[in-house]
Amino acid sequence: MPSSVVAHFSYDEETGTLRIRYVSGMxxxxxxxxxxVYRAMRDAPSKGIFLNTFIKDQYDFEKVE
Structure with missing residues (x-):
């Protein structure tokens, strides 16, 4: 999963929470x-493009760290 934007991501099926750790550390x-949507991101060739197109501005979010 090499990406210039996303360092790691995980998904909690119970809550529907997608956690994204950016390369910047945020x-x-x-x-x-x-x-x-999580499965589509997992399978997407570009995690960053998928994130910007289908996740950002589509779902509520919260900064964790």
Missing amino acids: VYDYRKVPLE
Whole structure:
């Protein structure tokens, strides 16, 4: 999963929370993300493009660290 934007991401099915750790070190939780969207991101060739197109500005988020 090499990406110039996303260092790591994980998903909590119970809460629908997608946690993104950016290459910069910042961590954000995106809320109520459907499992299908997480799976699509997991399979996307470019995590950064997918994130910018389908996650940012689409879901509520909270800065974690």
